[in-house]
Amino acid sequence: MAGKTVIQVKDLTKVYKMGEHEVRALRGVSLTIEEGEFVAVTGPSGSGKSTFMHIAGCLDRPTSGNYLLDGRDVSKLSRDELARVRNQKIGFVFQGFNLLTRTTALDNVELPLLYRSVNAFKKSERHRRAMEALSAVNLQDRHHHMPNQLSGGQQQRVAIARALINEPSMILADEPTGNLDTRTSIEVMGIFQRLNVEQGITVLLITHEMDIAEYGTRIIRFRDGRVVSDSKTGRRRVATEELAALPPPEPDQVPAPAAPQPEPAGVAH
């Protein structure tokens, strides 16, 4: 599953000025992420993983160093240009879901389409794409539900559908299971794995929980602003297996639809 390089950073640094001190959040990070990888970035708080994520997600600019996203240098773009890149290239999934309240799942999913600067779609086309995205996470039957009518896991799945809608180069998930219980966490990780395997979607996951990090194919550890380890996951967890191994759900827990097995030879995106 070779192909292009999605992320390439070289000697990335980030320095904040907090009053009189300088905080060196990143002290020279260089790494490469290829298409189709499922990378987990982990580390204690203050390790710089969040800072790295913000820069990787084009929410912030590095103080020095280069960042090539899909081959384009985005390290020195303006705020508006970064916004455009985020819209086109990156799909965000947040810990707190960040869905618009009193808005249907369908409208939530189609939101990134409204901010497209090129090729704006008509309403019918937007609807079609949003339904497609919801189908990819098995929520097409709930497209008209509001977030307050959805469980945590379902809300996060809507968020994932939203992240997919603009066909981004990568999904950037920041502690996506932080607000979910064990079973639902595994289900959500299963969705990421399925999307990664079946559709070849590149996933960059930030977490401080090793359990969750082990669902990825590669784990990068940060500490004190540097990468201290970067290797293929030793014992990779597979969501479907983990789910099967769990005790049966209690009556109040809703069982999730089965996620298909990830295959070793993935389908190219």
Added chain:
Amino acid sequence: MSLLMTLRIAFKALGRNKLRTALTMLGMIIGVAAVIAMVALGSGATATIEEQIKAQGTNMLTISPGSVNAAGVRTGFGGNSKMIPEDAVAIRDLPLIEYVAEGVNTRAQVIYGNQNWNTQIQGTNVDWPTIRAWPMTYGSFFSEEDVKSAAKVIILGANVSTNLFGDGVDPTDQTIRVKNQLFRVLGVLGSKGNSAGGQNQDDQCLAPYTTVMKKLSGQIFLNNILAATGSADDVKPASDAITDLLRTRHAIAPGDPDDFTVQSLEDVIALRTQSTSTMTSLLAGIAGVSLIVGGIGIMNIMLVSVTERTREIGLRMAIGARGYDVLLQFLIEAVVISSVGGAIGIATGYGVSEFVKYYQNWPTLIPANAIIMAVGFSAAVGVFFGFYPARKAAGLDPIEALRFE
């Protein structure tokens, strides 16, 4: 992102919290309604006065001795401020003037049989019914012959006729006594009710001015001269022409004030409506202050809204909204609130004025430009007071915003 799209997003956002949107609009609604209602009442009053005055006659000019200052008070009664019939003759000769009627007034007791009535006797000329656009119910007006010969003929006002002869009776050719002289009734004027000044216009009689001067009051000076032009455009130049003529005739030196007054109906209207207009503007201005209050309310709520929706703004930015998109969205939300509030206010103000018109019988009128101004002002309030919150929203840092609790 297109303007239409931003509009949709703004509407959706406002719809998410309908109660708050409605309450925020309330300030604008009340403000605009108050302004519209005030303007409606004021304009109605002004229009009624205008209508009543215009009904006095078409393209009419009134020339009176003495000068009238702004408050409508006459001054300048001096030895020279008298008008003589020859003045009227001279005015008649002016090319722009089509009709002239000399005027003398006196009061007298009119007697028919055992009915008598104290009324005003207006001495005038044959052009009077044309100038005043006054139809007759019975009979006909007196003739030039009557004027030349100072004939003892009289036209009764509707009220006078009723009092002397009874309702619905045609008194033509009857004889009545006026100041112990016998006058023949030539006809009865149509009824016109009360004038703008509140006088009963049906309570008067008309006779040739020559008759009144020689046989009733004995005066040699005129009380006024009525004149009329052929078209409305001639009124102003005719007024100037008369002024020049009389200044010459009365030997008034340049720089000295006139010892007479030439008033067109427009002048009278302007005079009478001055206070109403001022009142209307004042009331509207005060009501307009409440628009400012409404705008402050909008700004307040928008600021709260921006703070409350900080994470939402962060999310929008994360998925690709630029600062401009966010600014436009919040600005449009503010403008929608203020404009829709303004529109509802206009409707409410209209409703209130209709209510007053129906129950109080006060005239109301909403001039079109008031509505346009109200709409424009409402939108402007939205833009002005919505700008600061919108700019605040657009300036948020997406990372900070996403972290916001």
